[in-house]
Amino acid sequence: xxxxxxxxxxxxxxxKTEVLDGVSFDIAPGEVLGIxxxxxxxxxxxxxxxxxxxxxxxxxxxxxxxxxxxEVSRLPERELAKMRGARMAMxxxxxxxxxxxxxxxxxxxxxxxxxxxGMDRRSAHNEAVSLLKLVEVAAAExxxxxxxxxxxxxxxxxxxxxxxxxxxxxxxxxxxxxxALDATVQAGILDLLRGLRQEFGMAVLLITHDLGVVADICxxxxxxxxxxxxxxxxxxxxxxxxxxxxxxxxxAAIPRLEGPIGTLPAIAGVxxxxxxxxxxxxxxxxxxxxxxxxxxAAPVLRALAGGTQAACIRAEHAA
Amino acid sequence: xxxxxxxxxxxxxxxxxxAVDGVDxxxxxxxTLGLVGESGCGKSTLARLVLRLIEPDGGTLAFRGxxxxxxPERAMRALRRDMGVVFQDxxxxxxxxxxxxxxxxxxxxxxGIGDGASRAARVxxxxxxVGLLPEHAARYPHEFSGGQRQRIAIARALATxxxxxxxxxxxxxxxVSIQAQVLNLLRELQERLGLACLFxxxxxxAVRHMAPRVAVMYLxxxxxxAPRESxxxxxxxxxxxxxxSAVAEPxxxxxxxIVLKGExxxxxxxxxxxxFRTRCPRAVxxxxxxxxxxxxxxxxxxxxxxxTLD
Numbered sequence: 073x074x075x076x077x078x079x080x081x082x083x084x085x086x087x088k089t090e091v092l093d094g095v096s097f098d099i100a101p102g103e104v105l106g107i108x109x110x111x112x113x114x115x116x117x118x119x120x121x122x123x124x125x126x127x128x129x130x131x132x133x134x135x136x137x138x139x140x141x142x143e144v145s146r147l148p149e150r151e152l153a154k155m156r157g158a159r160m161a162m163x164x165x166x167x168x169x170x171x172x173x174x175x176x177x178x179x180x181x182x183x184x185x186x187x188x189x190g191m192d193r194r195s196a197h198n199e200a201v202s203l204l205k206l207v208e209v210a211a212a213e214x215x216x217x218x219x220x221x222x223x224x225x226x227x228x229x230x231x232x233x234x235x236x237x238x239x240x241x242x243x244x245x246x247x248x249x250x251x252a253l254d255a256t257v258q259a260g261i262l263d264l265l266r267g268l269r270q271e272f273g274m275a276v277l278l279i280t281h282d283l284g285v286v287a288d289i290c291x292x293x294x295x296x297x298x299x300x301x302x303x304x305x306x307x308x309x310x311x312x313x314x315x316x317x318x319x320x321x322x323x324a325a326i327p328r329l330e331g332p333i334g335t336l337p338a339i340a341g342v343x344x345x346x347x348x349x350x351x352x353x354x355x356x357x358x359x360x361x362x363x364x365x366x367x368x369a370a371p372v373l374r375a376l377a378g379g380t381q382a383a384c385i386r387a388e389h390a391a
Numbered sequence: 392x393x394x395x396x397x398x399x400x401x402x403x404x405x406x407x408x409x410a411v412d413g414v415d416x417x418x419x420x421x422x423t424l425g426l427v428g429e430s431g432c433g434k435s436t437l438a439r440l441v442l443r444l445i446e447p448d449g450g451t452l453a454f455r456g457x458x459x460x461x462x463p464e465r466a467m468r469a470l471r472r473d474m475g476v477v478f479q480d481x482x483x484x485x486x487x488x489x490x491x492x493x494x495x496x497x498x499x500x501x502x503g504i505g506d507g508a509s510r511a512a513r514v515x516x517x518x519x520x521v522g523l524l525p526e527h528a529a530r531y532p533h534e535f536s537g538g539q540r541q542r543i544a545i546a547r548a549l550a551t552x553x554x555x556x557x558x559x560x561x562x563x564x565x566x567v568s569i570q571a572q573v574l575n576l577l578r579e580l581q582e583r584l585g586l587a588c589l590f591x592x593x594x595x596x597a598v599r600h601m602a603p604r605v606a607v608m609y610l611x612x613x614x615x616x617a618p619r620e621s622x623x624x625x626x627x628x629x630x631x632x633x634x635x636s637a638v639a640e641p642x643x644x645x646x647x648x649i650v651l652k653g654e655x656x657x658x659x660x661x662x663x664x665x666x667f668r669t670r671c672p673r674a675v676x677x678x679x680x681x682x683x684x685x686x687x688x689x690x691x692x693x694x695x696x697x698x699t700l701d
Binding site for chain 2: 110111210224225226227254255256257258259260262263281282283284285286287288311312321322323325326327328329330333335336337338339340342343
């Protein structure tokens with residue numbers, strides 16, 4: 073099966089500071105892939121590069137992004153703008169910051185429909201109501217004429233999803249879509265994404281710092297650390313037999329609802345910032361299994377017995 | 392003796408928002424009470440009320456057996472020597488123009504504790520206590536990572552050797568690997584210093600980790616309070632059960648979710664009777680008519696039909 077999206081050895085730099093270094097992964101049609109990492113891991117930057125939305129000063133230094141067999145990393149902005157919103161859409165953590173406060177929810181959904189699908193005002197409004205129903209907003213006929221501030225956080229995120237779905241994209245990129253929401257509301261949004269994906273065969277790229285969210289909804293996982301892919305594999309394998317010491321440490325550091333209570337196995341030190349990424353393996357300074365060779369060269373991804381691929385030369389010793 | 396006792400504590404904000412609406416709680420010396428709930432449930436307001444950072448509209452508050460509900464600000468200020476607080480965002484609570492040494496010494500200066508030399512010694516001791524280095528004293532908040540800043544905030548809260556510490560979402564802004572460091576530090580300090588603590592968080596697993604007793608809030612009221620084992624092992628209130636069912640954990644089979652109907656009602660106009668009834672899978676007509684009292688001894692629950700799930 074050919075991939076819907078391929079990211080190949082992507083490097084992104086701001087000036088001389090490289091924030092992404094050789095990131096590769098792909099997404100199959102209809103698949104839910106999670107990119108998980110802490111702040112500074114480059115997970116959001118990866119998504120922005122895919123959408124052609126890198127912040128000012130940022131550029132793709134090398135590598136390429138191929139979506140539906142088109143190399144989007146080379147597309148002129150005009151072409152990119154046509155594809156964005158229509159073929160791939162994105163939702164963000166804070167829906168209030170993405171929604172226009174002076175337009176009703178319906179007007180904002182209709183805007184996309186009129187722009188990308190050439191609908192007239194009346195049919196766009198009707199379609200907006202159907203889309204709100206699709207994302208399970210109660211009393212959609214009334215809500216469609218309300219302003220963002222009149223909605224709860226969960227409803228705003230549903231409205232954002234409705235906008236993103238307006239053109240039935242093949243890929244939905246969701247950057248921390250539930251981070252600002254309460255657990256009970258988060259659960260509802262994840263259920264919704266799961267359902268939509270099944271209904272439309274839409275692929276979802278979910279970017280999150282929350283391994284619980286990944287476990288809930290993702291089939292495959294990319295674990296990022298300090299601008300590189302540390303480990304990747306099926307979600308089941310990543311959680312059952314993590315091969316990279318970073319993945320292992322991250323999973324161990326999470327407080328749990330069951331099991332023993334005591335000192336949590338914390339990861340010493342801090343996540344390095346791009347300006348002072350260490351040489352060789354960037355996790356080495358915090359890694360309990362590191363040896364001098366780890367600092368000599370950047371480790372490459374390799375298949376492990378546990379079923380995942382990890383960028384670690386010491387994985388067998390860390391198991 | 393119980394260190395802190397709140398009785399029927401109430402706070403209403405502009406627009407009639409009943410943020411805290413009749414809460415009882417008690418924290419013994421050296422005890423930690425966890426307080427969980429979702430946004431808008433009133434947990435942060437309650438944390439500020441027990442410190443009297445905001446004034447209650449009703450109810451009473453006692454600290455070490457003395458009624459401090461209406462204690463004048465001057466006397467309250469002296470008492471705050473015994474109360475520390477750590478907020479979610481360490482950057483927002485540390486003055487960027489002060490060095491770490493100044494930040495840690497300031498509470499001592501305010502309370503007239505010690506002289507220059509003894510304060511300097513105390514600053515060194517505090518840095519060591521929270522796992523920072525002596526050379527960090529001369530630096531400024533922006534030179535630190537989020538986790539380190541939270542360590543500074545904790546050191547500052549502990550400067551005057553308080554008996555009681557309020558932590559309001561102390562790790563919510565931190566990365567997972569750093570959250571574990573800060574939770575470990577807080578646990579260690581609780582034990583070493585015999586601190587009493589009110590640990591407020593929306594993160595149920597973090598609360599389980601930190602607090603032997605847990606209270607669950609919904610719409611301004613405590614709906615369930617019990618020892619950790621009971622809250623997490625055998626919750627009685629349908630809201631607590633829904634909350635727990637929504638937690639996603641890696642490597643765990645997905646829990647059967649209890650999906651709540653609708654949205655949290657406005658705290659300015661809460662439902663009659665049981666406030667949770669509009670979203671409760673067990674609600675019957677009686678729930679609208681009568682307010683359920685928080686009853687029980689060790690495990691208290693405010694529900695007309697309490698019970699564990701089968």
